Amino acid sequence: MTPPRILYCNCTYAQVVPKEVKEAVLKRLCESGVAFDAVADLCEMSARQDASLKRLAEGGAVKIAACYPRAVKWLFHAAKAALPTEAAEILNMRVQSADEVCAALFNPELKPNLPAGKTTKPSAEELPKSEVAV
Amino acid sequence: MSLKDQTALRIVFYEGDGAQSLEAQDRFAAMSRLLEKGFAVTRVAGGGRVAPADRASLLVLGRFDGGRAPQAEDAHGQVHIRFQDISGFDSNRVAATVETVRAETNAAKHGDWKPWFPVIDYDRCTNCMQCLSFCLFGVYGVDEQQRIQVQNNDNCKTNCPACSRVCPEAAIMFPKYKAGPINGDVVSDADLQREKMKVDISALLGGDVYALLRERSEKAKSRFSKERDANKALTERQKCLVKLASAGDIPPEVLMSLPSPEEIARRAEEAMAKAQAALTKQTL
Structure with a gap:
């Protein structure tokens, strides 16, 4: 089975992704033997309706190291380049550690996680006790 | 270009x-x-x-x-x-x-503009047109099917997430914003309650925020025409703007760059009319 493609977003034009996380992820990608695509800033490409987003979305299964899955899904949509719901896994460098992101990127198994439909996070009371942060 | x-x-x-x-x-x-x-x-x-x-x-x-x-x-x-x-x-x-x-090769030169613009989550959007009637800068419009869309993202005011605050469904994201759900994080029930509160700011401030500005401007005009004290008018406007800034998390520089109250009123009416026209066409 062909492993999913890897796309890395550097979020160049804002300081919302921790610098140490994005640098560590890029460094490990560069040290690995894998081929990958890297973009400066998905937001800027979406704003420009950059045709490359279509190419990046349509090349089959993909793992994307960027930010929140909901944001990434609709950034692509805004550029008329729909990501495949069943074939895209988003790693969130705003909240995940570099280790977590890299482990997922280099894992050949794809775990699709784009939001499908209107989803609302359950409140703390609705969550099982094991999932509530203390 | x-x-x-x-x-x-x-x-x-x-x-x-x-x-x-x-x-x-x-x-x-x-x-x-x-x-x-x-x-x-x-x-x-x-x-x-x-x-x-x-x-x-x-x-x-x-x-x-x-x-x-x-x-x-x-x-x-x-x-x-x-x-x-x-x-x-x-x-x-x-x-x-x-x-x-x-x-x-005349390819795009990057980095001239911070990519700050609204991104619509169409899974959540109900096409209520609140964002269209709220935005004074013509960022929003509708497509042929009268569906809301972002039409002029470079008109958007950097770091201003105010339109996302008036969205009752938390459907408007600014991916470079500091906090959720505006940054794209999953929307929670608590967020929806907060967003409702934000919409209520409009009611709180007298219909909508721009109506408030207009009203204050009118009051100020009549009062200051008697008192002829320009400083008081400025103070009054500033008070109003401070209240808006904190309610909508609107950067002060955006508020201070707003045009005159008359121009605000004109743009607000124009935006409202566009939204109303789109809603009317939807029901036809």
Whole structure:
């Protein structure tokens, strides 16, 4: 089975992704033997309706190291380049550690996680006790 | 030139047959520099796939055998390809070389504009047009099906998330915003309650925030026409703006750059009319 493609977003034009996380992820990608695509800033490409987003979305299964899955899904949509719901896994460098992101990127198994439909996070009371942060 | 009309230059690091591999630290340094300058970069290697080519211009960088860059062209004539040998180049020289090619190919120059604009989550959007009637800067419009869309994202005021605050469904994101759900984080019930409260700001302030500005302006006019005290008028306006800034998390510089109350009133009426027209067409 062909492993999913890897796309890395550097979020160049804002300081919302921790610098140490994005640098560590890029460094490990560069040290690995894998081929990958890297973009400066998905937001800027979406704003420009950059045709490359279509190419990046349509090349089959993909793992994307960027930010929140909901944001990434609709950034692509805004550029008329729909990501495949069943074939895209988003790693969130705003909240995940570099280790977590890299482990997922280099894992050949794809775990699709784009939001499908209107989803609302359950409140703390609705969550099982094991999932509530203390 | 609109951002949408520009073409991009795709950079490819080639390390396959006929070229030597880059040292990992050199690859990282060069990639980091190019990404910081706004370029899209692809590393081609034996392991794994990358996105397919499109009609963008390609600049292929590599440490080619003998220091000689190969020559090639797209058989279909759709992709413009250039090769550049980077043997012995440090990251600064790589970046400078790429920038020269960008200028020669008239590709987009990146980084002139912070990408701050609303992104609509259509899974949540109910097409209520509150954002369209709220925004004074013509960012929103509707498509042929009267569906709300972002039409002029470069009109958006940097760091201002006010329209997302008036959205009752938390359907408007600014991915570079500091906090959820505006940054794209999952929406919670608590967020929806908060968003409702934000909408209630309009009611609280007397219908909508711009109506408040108008009303205050009118009151101020009648009062100050008697008192003839311009400083009091300014103070009154500032008080109103401070209240808005805290309620909608609107940066003070955006509020202070707003046009005169008369112009605000005109734009607010125009936006409201556009929203009303779209809603009317939806029901036909």
